[in-house]
Amino acid sequence: MEATTGARVPPKLTGRGQATRGRILEHAAELIYAKGVHATNNEQLRRAAGVSGSQLNHYFPTKESLVLAVIAWQAERVLAFHRSARFTSFDSLDGFREWAKYYTAYERSYQDGCSLGSLASEIIKTDLDVHEELAGAFDQWTDIFRDGLLQMQRLGRLDADADPTRLSNLLLSAYQGGMLLAQIARDVVPLEDALYGAIDYVQTFTTSTSGRDVRSAPV
Amino acid sequence: MEATTGARVPPKLTGRGQATRGRILEHAAELIYAKGVHATNNEQLRRAAGVSGSQLNHYFPTKESLVLAVIAWQAERVLAFHRSARFTSFDSLDGFREWAKYYTAYERSYQDGCSLGSLASEIIKTDLDVHEELAGAFDQWTDIFRDGLLQMQRLGRLDADADPTRLSNLLLSAYQGGMLLAQIARDVVPLEDALYGAIDYVQTFTTSTSGRDVRSAPV
Numbered sequence: 001m002e003a004t005t006g007a008r009v010p011p012k013l014t015g016r017g018q019a020t021r022g023r024i025l026e027h028a029a030e031l032i033y034a035k036g037v038h039a040t041n042n043e044q045l046r047r048a049a050g051v052s053g054s055q056l057n058h059y060f061p062t063k064e065s066l067v068l069a070v071i072a073w074q075a076e077r078v079l080a081f082h083r084s085a086r087f088t089s090f091d092s093l094d095g096f097r098e099w100a101k102y103y104t105a106y107e108r109s110y111q112d113g114c115s116l117g118s119l120a121s122e123i124i125k126t127d128l129d130v131h132e133e134l135a136g137a138f139d140q141w142t143d144i145f146r147d148g149l150l151q152m153q154r155l156g157r158l159d160a161d162a163d164p165t166r167l168s169n170l171l172l173s174a175y176q177g178g179m180l181l182a183q184i185a186r187d188v189v190p191l192e193d194a195l196y197g198a199i200d201y202v203q204t205f206t207t208s209t210s211g212r213d214v215r216s217a218p219v
Numbered sequence: 220m221e222a223t224t225g226a227r228v229p230p231k232l233t234g235r236g237q238a239t240r241g242r243i244l245e246h247a248a249e250l251i252y253a254k255g256v257h258a259t260n261n262e263q264l265r266r267a268a269g270v271s272g273s274q275l276n277h278y279f280p281t282k283e284s285l286v287l288a289v290i291a292w293q294a295e296r297v298l299a300f301h302r303s304a305r306f307t308s309f310d311s312l313d314g315f316r317e318w319a320k321y322y323t324a325y326e327r328s329y330q331d332g333c334s335l336g337s338l339a340s341e342i343i344k345t346d347l348d349v350h351e352e353l354a355g356a357f358d359q360w361t362d363i364f365r366d367g368l369l370q371m372q373r374l375g376r377l378d379a380d381a382d383p384t385r386l387s388n389l390l391l392s393a394y395q396g397g398m399l400l401a402q403i404a405r406d407v408v409p410l411e412d413a414l415y416g417a418i419d420y421v422q423t424f425t426t427s428t429s430g431r432d433v434r435s436a437p438v
Contacts, residue, residue, distance in 0.1 A: 034344070035344055036344035036345060038257045038345075039344070039345060039346075112344070113343070117396075117399060118340065118343075118344070120399065120403055121337065121340030121341065121399060122340065122341055122344075124332070124337075124399075124402050124403065125253070125254055125255035125258070125331070125337070125341075126255060126257075126258060127258075131403075131405070134403050135403055135404055135405070138400060138403050138404065139404075142400075142409075165412070166412040166415075166416055167412075167416065169397070169400065169408070169409045169412035169413055169416070170393060170412055170413045170416035170417065172396065172400060172409075173392070173393050173395075173396030173397040173399075173400055173409060173410075173412070173413035174389060174392050174393055174396055174413070174417075175396065176392075176395070176396030176399050176400065177336075177391065177392030177393055177394065177395030177396030177397070177398075177399070177413075178388070178392040178396070179396075180336060180339065180340060180343075180392075180395050180396070180399075181357060181361075181388065181391060181392055181395065183343050184339055184343065184350075184353050184354055184357050185354055185357065185358075186350070186354070189388070190361075190388045190391075190392060191392075193384070193385040193386075193388035193389055193392070194388055194389050194392035194393070194396075196385075197385055197386065197388070197389035197417075197420060198389065198393075198416075198417075198420075200420070201416060201417075201419070201420035201423070204420070204423050
């Protein structure tokens with residue numbers, strides 16, 4: 001999940017300024033992912049990133065500006081990861097299975113959950129004005145799945161009567177909900193069941209097979 | 220979603236004490252549901268419930284004790300609601316469709332999300348020691364679905380090769396994830412797609428039909 005820290009960098013920053021801002025952002029994202037938004041304070045962030053209070057204040061004058069930048073940073077990482085070659089643009093069931101396999105094999109999945117989803121859950125009831133940023137990121141995420149399913153239809157791999165929008169909403173919901181249940185249970189099984197169940201449902205729309213009898217085994 | 224406030228009441232409380240504790244709890248649950256755990260403070264709670272600081276402190280000496288009681292209260296409501304007659308113990312697809320219909324017709328679904336799931340998301344990374352309470356509540360919730368699916372198998376309404384545990388994890392994940400996406404999008408569609416998609420997947424295991432051609436329409 002490599003990504004740059006370039007999201008929303010004000011154009012006037014020097015190279016050194018961008019590097020400092022990027023370092024703060026990286027540590028803020030990590031702290032927030034591990035401990036949550038509310039438990040992350042300026043003092044911890046300054047120490048982790050090795051910056052002064054005035055530097056922190058210069059790049060992120062408010063908590064809202066910091067959280068917005070962390071959303072953009074996490075969204076960029078999640079989207080870039082989903083667009084990486086390993087998932088072949090989700091143009092086949094194998095791409096979706098590779099995706100499920102990645103997250104169910106990844107121990108931190110059921111410790112800290114989805115980097116973007118858990119952040120969204122935590123701040124959605126707060127007064128932080130981050131609605132558009134969050135909604136835009138999740139729209140792009142479902143679009144990646146939907147575009148893959150549309151491509152599967154074009155390639156004749158998915159029935160014409162399958163609804164790519166509906167299926168992509170189910171896939172992302174299964175992922176987000178499965179992540180939450182896995183965190184609560186401290187066990188990967190609910191996530192496995194949700195992801196492979198959703199993918200097996202997509203499989204019932206594949207043209208090459210009846211679907212029902214070749215369900216993927218949980219890994 | 221009627222329920223009592225009786226969960227975890229210390230046995231030594233008088234009737235009046237129980238009533239006061241119940242009133243505090245009811246207001247705490249409402250405040251936390253609307254504003255989140257972190258934005259709910261003692262001052263707001265005292266005003267809403269009409270109690271003094273010493274009363275509040277008497278019944279809930281720590282934030283942890285209050286959050287634990289709110290989890291128990293919300294869990295009791297959610298579980299009682301799912302056990303209500305309208306869902307006929309989830310012993311048929313109609314029961315599951317009635318459930319999806321309820322939540323997708325309920326405007327607050329995509330405003331404040333699931334009362335228990337959003338609370339879980341918000342506190343799962345905090346130091347509050349509420350793991351067992353949360354895990355127990357969600358176990359009971361999936362058990363309600365699983366028991367319904369097992370009953371469907373006994374009644375010959377669901378194929379023997381369907382896996383009730385796996386399907387119940389998908390159903391609850393679709394609900395939790397769909398609720399989150401609906402909150403983020405401020406639109407019920409992701410929740411509808413997730414719930415009806417998961418239920419339609421269950422339908423592919425029903426014995427009376429091929430499943431594929433009689434998918435439920437989003438309401």
